[in-house]
Amino acid sequence: MSNPSDKRRRESIGAADDLERWFGGDFVPTETFRPIAPNIQVYRPQLTSVLSIANRVTGVALGLGALGLVAWLIAAASGPHLFLIAQNIVFSWPGEIFLIGLTFAFFLHFLGGVRHLVWDTVRGFELRSIYASGWAVVITSIILTAATWVFALRGG
Amino acid sequence: MGRDTRLPRARARGLGSAHGGTHHWWAERVSAIALVPLTIWLLVGLIIHLSGDYNEVVGWLASPVTSLLIILLLIAAFHHVALGLQVIVEDYNHGESKYLMILLLRFGCYAAAASGILAELKIVFAT
Amino acid sequence: MIIRSSDQLPRATLLKRFPIPKNFGLTPGSRVRRGKRWPVPTGAKHTKTIDIYRFNPDTGDNPRLDRYVIDLDNCGPMVLDALIWIKSEVDSTLTFRRSCREGVCGSCAMNIDGTNWLACTRFLADLPAVSKIYPLPSRRIIKDLVPDLTHLFAQYEMIEPWIKTGASTPEHERLQSPEERARLDGYYECILCFCCTSACPSHWWNPGRFLGPAALLQAWRWLTDSRDEGTAERLDQLEDPFRLYRCHTILNCTRTCPKGLNPGKAIAEIKRMMIERQS
Numbered sequence: 001m002s003n004p005s006d007k008r009r010r011e012s013i014g015a016a017d018d019l020e021r022w023f024g025g026d027f028v029p030t031e032t033f034r035p036i037a038p039n040i041q042v043y044r045p046q047l048t049s050v051l052s053i054a055n056r057v058t059g060v061a062l063g064l065g066a067l068g069l070v071a072w073l074i075a076a077a078s079g080p081h082l083f084l085i086a087q088n089i090v091f092s093w094p095g096e097i098f099l100i101g102l103t104f105a106f107f108l109h110f111l112g113g114v115r116h117l118v119w120d121t122v123r124g125f126e127l128r129s130i131y132a133s134g135w136a137v138v139i140t141s142i143i144l145t146a147a148t149w150v151f152a153l154r155g156g
Numbered sequence: 157m158g159r160d161t162r163l164p165r166a167r168a169r170g171l172g173s174a175h176g177g178t179h180h181w182w183a184e185r186v187s188a189i190a191l192v193p194l195t196i197w198l199l200v201g202l203i204i205h206l207s208g209d210y211n212e213v214v215g216w217l218a219s220p221v222t223s224l225l226i227i228l229l230l231i232a233a234f235h236h237v238a239l240g241l242q243v244i245v246e247d248y249n250h251g252e253s254k255y256l257m258i259l260l261l262r263f264g265c266y267a268a269a270a271s272g273i274l275a276e277l278k279i280v281f282a283t
Numbered sequence: 284m285i286i287r288s289s290d291q292l293p294r295a296t297l298l299k300r301f302p303i304p305k306n307f308g309l310t311p312g313s314r315v316r317r318g319k320r321w322p323v324p325t326g327a328k329h330t331k332t333i334d335i336y337r338f339n340p341d342t343g344d345n346p347r348l349d350r351y352v353i354d355l356d357n358c359g360p361m362v363l364d365a366l367i368w369i370k371s372e373v374d375s376t377l378t379f380r381r382s383c384r385e386g387v388c389g390s391c392a393m394n395i396d397g398t399n400w401l402a403c404t405r406f407l408a409d410l411p412a413v414s415k416i417y418p419l420p421s422r423r424i425i426k427d428l429v430p431d432l433t434h435l436f437a438q439y440e441m442i443e444p445w446i447k448t449g450a451s452t453p454e455h456e457r458l459q460s461p462e463e464r465a466r467l468d469g470y471y472e473c474i475l476c477f478c479c480t481s482a483c484p485s486h487w488w489n490p491g492r493f494l495g496p497a498a499l500l501q502a503w504r505w506l507t508d509s510r511d512e513g514t515a516e517r518l519d520q521l522e523d524p525f526r527l528y529r530c531h532t533i534l535n536c537t538r539t540c541p542k543g544l545n546p547g548k549a550i551a552e553i554k555r556m557m558i559e560r561q562s
Contacts, residue, residue: 042300046293067268074272084210110195119532168438168440248488
């Protein structure tokens with residue numbers, strides 16, 4: 001293999017392609033190769049970023065849950081036979097575990113969403129409030145999920 | 157593709173401002189606010205009725221209030237999902253497939269909403 | 284635990300980094316290799332170990348992480364003092380930006396033990412026994428801890444950070460009430476260190492088109508300045524699904540600002556102004 005700096009030079013010219021795709025523009029044309037400093041690989045997970053990505057992940061999960069709701073509705077509309085199959089899936093133990101997870105995702109996304117809506121009114125931006133509301137969302141989600149399932153399994 | 161040799165100012169400017177985006181942001185918030193009461197209602201309703209037999213569940217689903225709220229929920233929910241998924245695709249996908257992904261996901265949401273509404277209508281009118 | 288101000292460090296850490304491979308997603312030339320272990324200072328009683336990101340543009344090698352052991356008794360209290368001590372006593376090739384050493388110029392912004400801060404206002408005593416120093420995340424690196432900030436300054440320039448006045452001029456000076464002047468507090472103090480923009484995941488994934496917290500905070504500074512008459516044009520330029528609306532209120536920016544400013548709030552104010560002119 002040739003000289004490493006030739007490799008860097010070639011990479012700097014070709015790198016514009018995949019760096020453009022990855023980083024969409026943060027590239028200043030230079031002949032000398034400039035590496036990209038690590039970002040998510042080294043940045044500390046904090047309540048801010050973790051709750052934010054959790055909101056996105058739970059949102060996608062709930063989207064799939066909504067698809068499941070539609071499937072269940074179609075089963076109900078199709079008659080008792082299909083509905084029974086759907087109910088057996090729902091009340092099987094993998095189904096129950098999935099529903100518990102979905103409930104937790106629901107509360108996390110719901111309370112996180114309310115937190116976002118409050119921010120949209122330009123309230124609650126002091127760091128103290130950001131952290132207090134963040135922990136409140138997490139703790140309340142756990143409590144509400146537990147409460148829902150205790151109630152559902154005992155009462156409902 | 158070759159190198160992009162634009163100077164920094166031109167790069168930062170890009171194709172200029174789209175003079176838009178506020179509508180998408182607002183629609184996501186409007187659908188979210190609608191979903192606050194609707195999802196709570198659904199959660200309570202499912203807790204109460206999910207474990208019932210076929211006639212109980214269909215009876216609940218066919219009732220006027222339930223059917224209205226479920227249809228409103230499906231519209232608001234899948235609109236919210238479509239908007240959210242578009243943002244996710246735009247965030248992470250910068251290639252050629254971005255537009256196709258956005259279209260597919262959006263159409264999927266419309267199809268899901270329509271299917272759910274149709275199923276609910278069938279329960280209300282044809283069961 | 285509740286963080287009250289950005290200089291507060293967490294008392295306990297569950298996760299020091301996201302559970303992903305060390306060089307995940309980095310293109311081949313950006314991957315960080317293990318580097319040199321520099322000699323431990325002899326006879327030092329109180330030491331700390333710091334792994335520092337190194338990159339030499341002249342050799343064409345990959346970036347690496349060099350391990351230094353610093354003698355706390357012979358070194359000043361701040362992380363910048365440690366860097367200067369290393370450069371003076373151990374390895375004179377270590378390269379970094381610095382100027383005021385008092386937290387007002389923004390030169391020494393870097394990623395210290397996982398979060399962005401100024402090296403000159405971060406106490407060594409707050410670092411664990413072994414910590415890592417990286418340059419500002421997601422930036423192109425010129426050498427060692429020196430990032431290329433050209434693009435960030437281009438984005439800042441794009442929001443036109445100067446007063447825009449109309450055709451008519453006032454008879455004497457332009458007036459501004461104390462209340463109007465107070466609206467600039469918390470925004471004019473920005474030192475453009477770019478800790479916030481380099482901490483924003485949305486800017487990591489969309490650096491070309493998303494302006495980032497630093498530029499947007501300054502955009503708000505001019506939007507809220509009562510003497511500025513270009514509000515309408517500024518809002519027109521900002522209203523874009525990427526320039527402004529890639530902000531998803533992640534709030535890493537507010538968490539990391541070494542001057543205690545609140546870019547997240549500034550961006551929320553801009554979004555509110557956008558809604559105000561629609562309805």
